[in-house]
Amino acid sequence: MAGMTVIVRTIARLLFPFTFLFGVYIVLHGHLTPGGGFPGGVIIASSVIMLLLAYGIERTQKRVGFLQAEVLESVGGLAIAVLGLFGLLLGIAFLQNVFPLGELGQLFSAGNLPLLYLGVGIKVTAGIILIFYAMLFAFRGEEK
Amino acid sequence: MQRVLALGMVLAIGALLVFTVSTNLLPFGSFPMRKIGENFENSIGQHILENAPQQTGAANVVTSVVWGYRGYDTLGEVTVLFAAVVGVVTIFRTFRRRE
Amino acid sequence: MSLELLIQNALLVFLFVLCLIAIELKDLLYSVIVLAGASVSLSVIFYMLQAPDIAITQAAVGAGVMTVLFVIAISRTRRKE
Amino acid sequence: MDFNYVIAMLLVALGLYCLLLKRNLIKLIIGLVVLTDGIHLFLISLGYRLGGTAAIVSGEMFSDLPGFAAHAVDPVPQALVLTSIVINICILALALSLTIYAYRHYGTLDPSKLRRLKE
Numbered sequence A: 001m002a003g004m005t006v007i008v009r010t011i012a013r014l015l016f017p018f019t020f021l022f023g024v025y026i027v028l029h030g031h032l033t034p035g036g037g038f039p040g041g042v043i044i045a046s047s048v049i050m051l052l053l054a055y056g057i058e059r060t061q062k063r064v065g066f067l068q069a070e071v072l073e074s075v076g077g078l079a080i081a082v083l084g085l086f087g088l089l090l091g092i093a094f095l096q097n098v099f100p101l102g103e104l105g106q107l108f109s110a111g112n113l114p115l116l117y118l119g120v121g122i123k124v125t126a127g128i129i130l131i132f133y134a135m136l137f138a139f140r141g142e143e144k
Numbered sequence B: 001m002q003r004v005l006a007l008g009m010v011l012a013i014g015a016l017l018v019f020t021v022s023t024n025l026l027p028f029g030s031f032p033m034r035k036i037g038e039n040f041e042n043s044i045g046q047h048i049l050e051n052a053p054q055q056t057g058a059a060n061v062v063t064s065v066v067w068g069y070r071g072y073d074t075l076g077e078v079t080v081l082f083a084a085v086v087g088v089v090t091i092f093r094t095f096r097r098r099e
Numbered sequence C: 001m002s003l004e005l006l007i008q009n010a011l012l013v014f015l016f017v018l019c020l021i022a023i024e025l026k027d028l029l030y031s032v033i034v035l036a037g038a039s040v041s042l043s044v045i046f047y048m049l050q051a052p053d054i055a056i057t058q059a060a061v062g063a064g065v066m067t068v069l070f071v072i073a074i075s076r077t078r079r080k081e
Numbered sequence D: 001m002d003f004n005y006v007i008a009m010l011l012v013a014l015g016l017y018c019l020l021l022k023r024n025l026i027k028l029i030i031g032l033v034v035l036t037d038g039i040h041l042f043l044i045s046l047g048y049r050l051g052g053t054a055a056i057v058s059g060e061m062f063s064d065l066p067g068f069a070a071h072a073v074d075p076v077p078q079a080l081v082l083t084s085i086v087i088n089i090c091i092l093a094l095a096l097s098l099t100i101y102a103y104r105h106y107g108t109l110d111p112s113k114l115r116r117l118k119e
Helices: A006-028 A037-055 A057-061 A065-088 A113-143 B002-023 B046-055 B061-069 B071-098 C005-024 C028-048 C051-075 D005-023 D025-046 D059-063 D065-071 D075-106
Strands: none
Touching: A006 A037, A037 A113, A037 C051, A037 D075, A057 A113, A057 B046, A057 C028, A057 D005, A057 D059, A065 A113, A113 B061, A113 B071, A113 D075, B002 B071, B002 D005, B046 B061, B046 D075, B061 B071, B061 D075, B071 D075, C005 D005, C005 D025, C028 C051, C028 D025, C051 D005, D005 D025, D059 D065, D059 D075
16 A cells, blocks of 8 residues: 555545544534444544555554554453443442433533443444454555 | 246245335234334333433433443444454454465 | 425435445446445435434445445455456 | 335345345345345334434423423434444454455355365
8 A cells, every 4th residue: 555646645634633523522422412432433433544545554554553453442342341340339230320410411411421432432443443454454465 | 946046035025025014914023013103102212212311311312222221232232343353353364474 | 295205205216226236236346336325325314214323323334434345355356246 | 105114125125135146255245235224224214203303302302301202203223223233344344354365265256166175
C-alpha cells in the first residue's frame, strides 16, 4: 500500500478531526440521542482507516500500532467486566446499575450506562482497526 | 437436476413465507401476528416504555433495553466481537509464518 | 395512500431491485458497490420506520466497513465471478 | 396485505436462492448479507406503530411521560436488531478471511472444488 495522490491526502487530513469528533460525540451521547457505542466506534475506526488508505500503511502505523490496538481492545473489555463487578461487590447482581441515576436528560445521568457505552466504543474501535490491519498485513507478504 | 431441485425448493419456501405474512393464515407458533402500524397493548414493549425512564434514567429507551434490561445479551455480543477479532488475527498470523 | 407511505413503498421496491442486481451481476466489484447502495436505502427505510439508532448503525456499517472489507477481499482474490 | 412484510420475505427468499445456486464464495457472502437485511426489515416493521415517534424522550415529552409511552414505537425489536448487526459484521469479517485463505490454498473460489486435498 503506497498511498494516494496529494489531493486525496489533503482532503483526508482535513476531514480526519471532524470525523473523529463526530464519533466521540456519538459514543458519549449514546444515552440521550440516537447512537451508542457500536456506531460511534465504527465511525472512529473509519476515520483512522481513511488516513491509513490515503497515506499508506507505514506512516500511519507509527501512530497506532498492532500491539497498541490489541492492548486497547483488552482495556475496553476489562472496563466492562470491572463495571459489572461493581454491582456484584455491593451484593446486588452482575451489571446492576448501582451509580446514582441523576436527572433525566442530563449528560451525567443514567448511572453506569454511559460508562459501559464508553467501554464498548473503545473495544469496537480497536477491534475493527485490528481486523483491517490483519487483512492488509496479509497483503504485504504477497508483494515481497 | 440438482439445480432444478434447489430452485423449486427456493420458490416453494418463498411462496410459503409470503403467503404466511400476507394472510396471517399460518401463525408462527402461538404468537399473535401484528399487522403493520397496529397499536399494541399488554406487551413487554409497552411495559418497558412506561417504566424505563424512571427505572434507568436514560432518555433513549433503546439504550436502557440494550445495557439495562438485556445486559447479559450485550455482554455475549461483545464476547462474539472479541472472538471474531481473535479469529481473524490468528488466521493471518499463521498465514504469514507459512510464506 | 399518503405521500410518506408512497415514498416508503417506492424505497422498498428500490431496495429489492438493488439486491437482485447485486446478486445477478457478474463483476464482483460492481456487485459490492450496488450492495452498499442497497444498504443506504435500507437505512433510510429504518429512519422512516422511526428507528434512528438502527439507521445510524446500518449506514455506518453497510456503507463504510462492509464495503471496505469486501473490496480488500476481492483485491486479494479474483474480480470476475 | 402488508407491503413491508412481503418485501422482507422476498429478500429472505432471494438470499436463500443466492446461497443455494451460486458457485462463488464471495457471492455466497453477499447472499448472506441480503438474507440478514430481510430479517432486520421484518423485525423493525413488527415494532412499528402508526403515527408513532422514536423511542427517545425529547423536547416537551420530558413532562409528559405517559403520553410518550402511548405514542412511541416498540424498543425491544430495535435492541435485538442492534445486536444482530454487530454479530453480522463479525461473521462477515471471519468469512471473508476464510475465503482469502481458501483461495490461497486451493486457487479457486468454487465451493464444489474445495473438496480435493492439496498435495
